[in-house]
Amino acid sequence: MRQSSLLLSLLFLWTAGIKGQSLIPSPLTYQPLTGSHPLERTYRIEPESKAVWRDAKAAGWDLLQHSPLTGRRGHTPVRSKARGIISLAAYVDDPRPEAYALRITPDTLWVQANTGAGWRHALTTLQWLADEGRNAIPCVSIEDAPALAWRGVMLDVSRHFYPVSTLYNVIDWLARYKMNRLHLHLTDAAGWRMEIKRYPLLTKQAAWRDAALWKTWWNGSRAYAHEGDSAAYGGYYTQNELRLLVKYASQRGVTIVPEIEMPAHSEEVTAAYPFLSCTHDPKGQADFCPGNDSTFTFLEHVLDEVMEVFPSADIHVGGDEAGKAAWPTCPRCTQRVKDEALPSVEALQGYLIRRVADYARRAGNRRIVAWDEVLDDSLAQDVQVMVWRDTSAVRKAIARGHDVILAPGAFCYLDAYQDDPSAGPEANGAYRPLSRVYAYRPLSALSPDERQHVRGIQGCLWTEYVPTTADVERMLLPRMMAIAENGWTGGETKNFAHFRQRAEAETNRLRAQGVNAFNLSAEIGDRAAARQTVEHKARGAKVIYHRPYSNTYAAGGDSALTDGRRGGWDYGTGTAWQGFISRGRLDVTLDLGAVTDVNRVALDFLQTAGPEIYLPAHFSIAAQDDDGRETMLFTHSEAEVRHTLPSVETLEWRGHVRTRFLHVRATNGPLGGWIFTDEIVVE
Ligand code: ACM
Ligand code: ZN
Numbered sequence: 001m002r003q004s005s006l007l008l009s010l011l012f013l014w015t016a017g018i019k020g021q022s023l024i025p026s027p028l029t030y031q032p033l034t035g036s037h038p039l040e041r042t043y044r045i046e047p048e049s050k051a052v053w054r055d056a057k058a059a060g061w062d063l064l065q066h067s068p069l070t071g072r073r074g075h076t077p078v079r080s081k082a083r084g085i086i087s088l089a090a091y092v093d094d095p096r097p098e099a100y101a102l103r104i105t106p107d108t109l110w111v112q113a114n115t116g117a118g119w120r121h122a123l124t125t126l127q128w129l130a131d132e133g134r135n136a137i138p139c140v141s142i143e144d145a146p147a148l149a150w151r152g153v154m155l156d157v158s159r160h161f162y163p164v165s166t167l168y169n170v171i172d173w174l175a176r177y178k179m180n181r182l183h184l185h186l187t188d189a190a191g192w193r194m195e196i197k198r199y200p201l202l203t204k205q206a207a208w209r210d211a212a213l214w215k216t217w218w219n220g221s222r223a224y225a226h227e228g229d230s231a232a233y234g235g236y237y238t239q240n241e242l243r244l245l246v247k248y249a250s251q252r253g254v255t256i257v258p259e260i261e262m263p264a265h266s267e268e269v270t271a272a273y274p275f276l277s278c279t280h281d282p283k284g285q286a287d288f289c290p291g292n293d294s295t296f297t298f299l300e301h302v303l304d305e306v307m308e309v310f311p312s313a314d315i316h317v318g319g320d321e322a323g324k325a326a327w328p329t330c331p332r333c334t335q336r337v338k339d340e341a342l343p344s345v346e347a348l349q350g351y352l353i354r355r356v357a358d359y360a361r362r363a364g365n366r367r368i369v370a371w372d373e374v375l376d377d378s379l380a381q382d383v384q385v386m387v388w389r390d391t392s393a394v395r396k397a398i399a400r401g402h403d404v405i406l407a408p409g410a411f412c413y414l415d416a417y418q419d420d421p422s423a424g425p426e427a428n429g430a431y432r433p434l435s436r437v438y439a440y441r442p443l444s445a446l447s448p449d450e451r452q453h454v455r456g457i458q459g460c461l462w463t464e465y466v467p468t469t470a471d472v473e474r475m476l477l478p479r480m481m482a483i484a485e486n487g488w489t490g491g492e493t494k495n496f497a498h499f500r501q502r503a504e505a506e507t508n509r510l511r512a513q514g515v516n517a518f519n520l521s522a523e524i525g526d527r528a529a530a531r532q533t534v535e536h537k538a539r540g541a542k543v544i545y546h547r548p549y550s551n552t553y554a555a556g557g558d559s560a561l562t563d564g565r566r567g568g569w570d571y572g573t574g575t576a577w578q579g580f581i582s583r584g585r586l587d588v589t590l591d592l593g594a595v596t597d598v599n600r601v602a603l604d605f606l607q608t609a610g611p612e613i614y615l616p617a618h619f620s621i622a623a624q625d626d627d628g629r630e631t632m633l634f635t636h637s638e639a640e641v642r643h644t645l646p647s648v649e650t651l652e653w654r655g656h657v658r659t660r661f662l663h664v665r666a667t668n669g670p671l672g673g674w675i676f677t678d679e680i681v682v683e
């Protein structure tokens with residue numbers, strides 16, 4: 001080993017020690033003490049009071065009376081003769097509900113907590129340290145508590161259906177990373193997944209479709225099938241299965257939050273019960289009819305059974321992406337607008353959510369959660385807003401008195417690629433590696449008062465491109481660890497290098513156990529070209545836009561195409577990719593400032609079919625003189641192809657010309673969509 005890398009390793013070990021070994025999430029304080037604690041001890045437990053013992057026992061501390069810390073498979077414990085002591089006490093220094101303190105000395109484990117959650121977190125930390133110790137745990141003092149109360153993962157079980165065993169595994173990981181919410185997206189066009197006894201067609205029909213892969217089905221028939229049909233794909237969880245799951249989760253400190261979509265994303269329901277849509281057409285009706293009282297009868301009956309199975313204080317009612325297409329011409333809907341004196345037919349969405357929220361409050365003493373579209377309407381303050389589209393909704397929601405759960409797609413949607421897309425398999429459009437998820441600072445830009453309204457943070461795994469349990473494992477792990485740590489620490493101070501080391505060790509541990517976690521050790525990373533700026537003759541040159549770029553994908557504005565910055569696999573707001581949607585047209589003149597010898601002009605174009613970003617169908621480069629006369633240098637046309645995976649293609653001219661102006665045009669073909677480019681490179 002070279003001396004410098006030896007020094008680096010020592011430095012790393014030192015900082016790792018200070019920051020909390022391999023633990024995910026990293027504890028608030030981690031203070032090494034001298035000595036070590038043998039793993040093979042059994043314990044005498046000394047609780048401070050009966051109340052402390054009741055809570056600690058319920059969290060699993062009693063197990064250490066009978067077995068040493070080495071409960072690992074394949075390990076034969078050599079019990080030491082000396083019995084250790086576990087001292088349990090209330091945590092009077094820290095009244096925060098999930099706080100705990102753990103002091104490991106050679107003979108004694110001193111533990112303090114105030115709630116079941118605190119006792120469980122302490123045990124989880126101890127077991128983690130024991131798992132990585134060989135014969136002993138280095139002595140340490142830890143004081144720890146989470147910044148945010150809701151630390152969750154959403155799993156979409158509609159787009160693809162997973163056996164209930166998958167959900168048990170997800171709960172185990174949530175508990176290991178000290179997370180406490182599993183939000184199940186139980187209903188969507190692709191399939192209804194919860195047994196509702198009152199409406200049997202939801203599981204006999206709406207839970208089944210005629211193609212297994214979501215993409216095939218969505219781009220094809222969008223037809224439903226029947227339970228028992230030989231080619232039917234789908235499934236559902238029985239209420240009994242869900243009750244057992246809820247209990248298992250609860251024992252691990254995890255609350256399952258069910259989501260029933262309304263008023264939109266409900267094609268599967270209106271196919272089974274066509275009277276619930278405005279048109280009564282059994283095909284293609286995403287929205288319920290809010291003009292029809294039968295809709296509310298249905299939703300209330302469904303919620304009755306949902307609330308009976310799920311004791312969660314919070315019930316998610318969707319509320320996103322309503323098309324509302326049939327409402328304006330529906331006589332029941334227009335009558336409702338009149339009767340309720342609503343400002344517009346769109347406001348029927350707010351009417352529906354208000355009515356359902358009232359019902360959940362009255363019938364079950366529950367609060368509802370809904371996606372951030374509900375901010376378009378005035379709602380009771382106890383409605384909690386799950387922010388997914390854009391973080392500006394956070395302050396808007398808080399200003400109106402709502403609590404928010406943060407799940408902004410740009411950081412928290414775990415359905416995007418986590419590595420070079422060409423490494424496959426297909427995912428949903430964007431590039432969102434572990435570093436990106438970890439980079440989110442959920443509390444930044446919020447005042448102390450505003451922070452009081454942030455309930456938590458959540459990673460969302462939409463599963464259009466996640467057909468199997470193995471894919472769920474690969475997409476969640478390790479990225480849910482970054483969500484866990486941001487929720488636990490608040491994400492204000494962080495050290496990605498240290499987190500990545502811990503996440504890599506953890507994914508390797510999981511992989512050794514047969515879990516299909518993403519192989520972080522083999523990560524390729526962002527597009528190589530994007531890692532450094534490019535020098536060329538047009539750096540800093542003026543670009544004249546004959547058609548505007550999109551304000552959303554401005555990439556820095558007028559200088560974006562000559563600033564030397566290259567785009568990576570991520571095309572989102574703030575990246576170096578500039579987007580053109582104005583009839584799919586890029587039309588710019590580059591002013592080199594003076595007549596220049598030009599030997600090459602090259603543009604990179606991004607293509608990613610999901611968000612409809614395509615390579616140009618027609619592309620040209622012309623030299624232009626001072627009077628605007630053009631000499632065509634290069635034209636290129638191609639039949640538009642939908643590549644499966646995102647890719648970048650270079651279109652370039654090579655030759656020789658002396659010119660001050662270059663006119664670059666790109667248009668797309670019949671598919672429409674976007675054109676994205678990052679730089680006009682001139683050599
Ligand atoms: C959503 O992604 N439609 C909440
Ligand atoms: Zn209607």
